[in-house]
Amino acid sequence: MLSIKQVQITFDCAEPVRVARFWSEVLGYVASLPDGFATWDDYDRALPPGKQGPAGAVCADPSGAGPRLYFQRVPEGKVVKNRVHLDVRVGTGLVGEERLAALEAECARLLPLGAVRGLLLVADEENESCLVMQDVEGNEFCLD
Known part of the structure; x- marks a missing residue:
């Protein structure tokens, strides 16, 4: 039986470069540029009139451990x-007030990047606390 070793997570969006830059900052990933270009702006200027705005963008974990986006x-x-969302695991192993503080600190870091704060789901008998957020195009994700 064939075993899958890698996955790529794909986001549909209006502005691929903007969303890739956001997630690169959130996850500490590195954005991949098209060969021969130093910046996305250089690439965009090289496209024919009417085709500006790249159709896709990529960011990847520099260690190679995480999935490519x-x-x-x-x-x-x-x-x-x-129907699918990312959980950004900033509170792993933490509980109670310590976990809430970690979630709030990460939320404060992400807001200036364009994230939008959503609902704080406080711990109950089954689940630990998490904070629902949105990226720069409104895609939901959780600080977990």
């Missing part, structure tokens, strides 16, 4: 809640 431009906007 691909952001593809699509014409339609986001209209409903994500």
Whole structure:
């Protein structure tokens, strides 16, 4: 039986480079540029008129341990809640007030990047606390 070793997570979005830059900052990933270009702006200027705005962008874990993220431009906007989302694991192993402090600290770091704070889900008998957020295009994710 074939065993899958790697996965790529793909985001549909309006502005692939913007969303890739956001997630690179969130996760400490590195954005991959098209060969021969020093910046996304250089690449964009090289595209033919009417084709500006790259159709896709990539960011990846520099250690190679995490999944590659691909952001593809699509014409339609986001209209409903994500069926799949990322959990950014900033509170692993922490409980109570210590966990809440870690979630709040990460939230404070992400807000200036364009993240939007959502609902804080406080611990109950089954789950630890997490904080629902949105990225720069409204895709939900959790600080967990």
